[in-house]
Amino acid sequence: MELFEKATKEKDRWETSKGMLSAEDLWDLSLPSLDTIAKAVNKKLKEESEESFISAKTSSNETLERKLNVLKHIIGVKLAEKEATKSRMERLAKIHQLKELAVSKANEQLASKSLEEIQKMIAELEE
Numbered sequence: 001m002e003l004f005e006k007a008t009k010e011k012d013r014w015e016t017s018k019g020m021l022s023a024e025d026l027w028d029l030s031l032p033s034l035d036t037i038a039k040a041v042n043k044k045l046k047e048e049s050e051e052s053f054i055s056a057k058t059s060s061n062e063t064l065e066r067k068l069n070v071l072k073h074i075i076g077v078k079l080a081e082k083e084a085t086k087s088r089m090e091r092l093a094k095i096h097q098l099k100e101l102a103v104s105k106a107n108e109q110l111a112s113k114s115l116e117e118i119q120k121m122i123a124e125l126e127e
Contacts, residue, residue, distance in 0.1 A: 014071070016037055023070055026071065038071040
């Protein structure tokens with residue numbers, strides 16, 4: 001069963017300083033908040049899953065593992081989105097810089113024309 005389908009079907013909740021949150025609520029949290037929650041779940045998982053040679057995995061461990069996997073997935077998506085936004089902003093900044101340079105070059109080219117050429121261009125534009 002898919003990760004989020006299982007988490008919602010089992011009504012998983014994550015304990016936070018803001019109270020208990022559902023899977024869809026996690027998407028609204030910042031990366032540092034998600035990191036804090038993931039660390040807490042991971043710590044609890046490690047405490048509960050102390051290695052035993054005679055007992056099998058408990059359902060509590062499976063729930064904690066699922067909760068941690070949901071958090072890891074959301075963190076991964078948010079990091080990818082953050083990187084995509086950063087790349088897009090860098091690309092837009094470069095485009096803006098190049099457009100300003102193009103205007104500057106056009107102005108230089110225009111400024112290099114003789115007075116007669118400039119007056120002729122003005123006269124043509126005024127017609």
